[in-house]
Amino acid sequence: EVQINGRVGWSVAENMMSGIVVVEQAAGSLTGAALRGGDLVVKGDVGARTGIDQKGGTIIVLGSAGINTGFMMQRGHQIICGNANDGLGDSMYDGVIYVGGKIASLGVDCVPGEMTDEDHEFINRKFEIHELGSPPQFQKFECGKVLHNYDALEPSERKLVL
Known part of the structure; x- marks a missing residue:
């Protein structure tokens, strides 16, 4: 476990595979970028694109989250106790985002x-493990799976092959 008794800049716990990181104050943009496992707890606000390309693990934010939080999220969980700025969960593939406050706007396919x-x-288990008190009421957000229509062939290539 890593305990940070202050605030941090960009990309705290980037690519973290396991373990626990606790930030006692705010964290900058790209918090938990490409997180793969473990728990990242931020007791303040987080910046833009928190959890971008998240592949697993859990990000817990006791404050609010910046623009495009959960962008291209692939797996894992985010628990945002405060508000979420514009573009929440934009282009997410999978995973779950819980928000306790207001959402400025949802991203594409969230x-x-x-x-x-x-x-x-x-949620209750995570709050108990990290001694965070009682959790607020949350709204749940997930992938709508509308963007899951990838085709390896361009239309002009398809005509040649088929």
């Missing part, structure tokens, strides 16, 4: 989801 018993259990 849609509201239904909170389940498993979601509540997961």
